[in-house]
Amino acid sequence: xxxxxxxxxxxxxxxxxxxxxxxxxxxETYEAPPATGEEFAPPVLEEMETEGTDEETAPFMDDDxxxxxxxxxxxxxxxxxxxxxxxxxxxxxxKAYFYVMKPVAKGWRWLAPEPLQxxxxxxxxxxxxxxxxVNAALQGKFRDSGHELTRFGVNTTLGIGGLFDPAKVHxxxxxxxxxxxxxxxxxxxxxxxxxxxxxxxxxxxRDGAGLLGDFYFSLVPVVFxxxxxxxxxxxxxxxxxxxxxxxxxxxxxxxxxxxxxxxDAYSQYRLNLILH
Amino acid sequence: MLKRLLLTLMAGIALAFxxxxxxxxxxxxxxxxxxxxxxxxxxxxxxDKEDKRAQMSTVINERFxxxxxxxxxxATNWKKTSNEEKQQFIALFSQLIESSYVGKIEAxxxxxxxxxxxxxxxxxxxxxxxxxxxxxxxPVNYKVYQKGDQWLVYDVVIEGVSLIxxxxxxxxxxxxxxGFDGLLAKMQAKIDELASTPS
Numbered sequence: 001x002x003x004x005x006x007x008x009x010x011x012x013x014x015x016x017x018x019x020x021x022x023x024x025x026x027x028e029t030y031e032a033p034p035a036t037g038e039e040f041a042p043p044v045l046e047e048m049e050t051e052g053t054d055e056e057t058a059p060f061m062d063d064d065x066x067x068x069x070x071x072x073x074x075x076x077x078x079x080x081x082x083x084x085x086x087x088x089x090x091x092x093x094x095k096a097y098f099y100v101m102k103p104v105a106k107g108w109r110w111l112a113p114e115p116l117q118x119x120x121x122x123x124x125x126x127x128x129x130x131x132x133x134v135n136a137a138l139q140g141k142f143r144d145s146g147h148e149l150t151r152f153g154v155n156t157t158l159g160i161g162g163l164f165d166p167a168k169v170h171x172x173x174x175x176x177x178x179x180x181x182x183x184x185x186x187x188x189x190x191x192x193x194x195x196x197x198x199x200x201x202x203x204x205x206r207d208g209a210g211l212l213g214d215f216y217f218s219l220v221p222v223v224f225x226x227x228x229x230x231x232x233x234x235x236x237x238x239x240x241x242x243x244x245x246x247x248x249x250x251x252x253x254x255x256x257x258x259x260x261x262x263x264d265a266y267s268q269y270r271l272n273l274i275l276h
Numbered sequence: 277m278l279k280r281l282l283l284t285l286m287a288g289i290a291l292a293f294x295x296x297x298x299x300x301x302x303x304x305x306x307x308x309x310x311x312x313x314x315x316x317x318x319x320x321x322x323x324d325k326e327d328k329r330a331q332m333s334t335v336i337n338e339r340f341x342x343x344x345x346x347x348x349x350x351a352t353n354w355k356k357t358s359n360e361e362k363q364q365f366i367a368l369f370s371q372l373i374e375s376s377y378v379g380k381i382e383a384x385x386x387x388x389x390x391x392x393x394x395x396x397x398x399x400x401x402x403x404x405x406x407x408x409x410x411x412x413x414x415p416v417n418y419k420v421y422q423k424g425d426q427w428l429v430y431d432v433v434i435e436g437v438s439l440i441x442x443x444x445x446x447x448x449x450x451x452x453x454x455g456f457d458g459l460l461a462k463m464q465a466k467i468d469e470l471a472s473t474p475s
Contacts, residue, residue: 066344066347066348068399069344069348069430114411117411118410243411246383250383254376254379256450256459256462256463256466257446257449260446260450261446264441264445264446265442268436269437
């Protein structure tokens, strides 16, 4: 099993590395705010474009020129060569969500009191603390890494095996999401093609490969072995959906195309995590 | 003479007050006023759902600049559309944004909202808010810009995801395949669907 995972990891790496160069460039431009000072002068090109079309749009553009709002924008272009496959997987996940996972989650939501749901979530989150500890350290974020170590120590002991989160509640140390996907990005690995994973949903080649790293650092497979592991992670997901305030239903309701919405939201969300 | 003096004095006082109110309105003040007003409406048990939506709509329309949002969503396509098309788009888009935003705010009716800080840069600012729920803290940042003596919202960023960037990438994709008219038709269909399904 481990061999198989390694082979997959190795096979996917070249694909993600190939996109490294453009990714690195993107992150650099994203991190450095354009040095325009207090004035928010739009780039010259932008100005010329606006001027060129002033005549047509003049009657409508009578109030403020809003081009000064534009400069900060960097739209994340998602590379999605496997869109047909991904949309198929998206359809599958949608059905799995509404016909299987959500009904079970709703039953659990009704059955279990909220403190129990939160306790279970904390428990699994605590078992995943080594993922955050290792990956923060690998990215040179030693402060965050130290925080995770403290959190793990405090929550495992005072928090009764991680069921409670006294590290946050009493000591004000917040959890910070760090994972192998972010570490790969930190070292310049590009996102690679967008990928919808069965049951887990939006991802990409880099973050998918990152999941394998996370698997090795996680304590969940150490505590739960073989069949118990699959029961445990299924339970964790169902419990998560019970706590979640029907986010996916909201997206389905609002978005013109939920697939595109999630694809972009995932990419923005990950980029934000990578940059912080 | 006395009358004139009095008038001058009154004008002076009026001016002083305007200047004061202008200086007093920070981005956070403006956002907080609107968010508080919305939470107040949602908590008011004397209002039925219809009334709540109507009052929420008024508050949102005062604070959200739908024209700026539309312009940023269409991006380069904005210049290619006619004035009439722009008006059409703004009308549809504002309904969709409103519905989406209200849906999100409604989920957090009884939660506490904190204002950890704001970053002002010239005429632009980001107002950070944190919605504290029993299960998680949700960061919601409002991007605002100054127009006259007010700060108007031109984007909402939830957990690092910009609503406008998201709309832009989705809408551009739809426009690529189905054109601007196709996009408008889809938006209208979505609005009809939202109106017909009781939430």
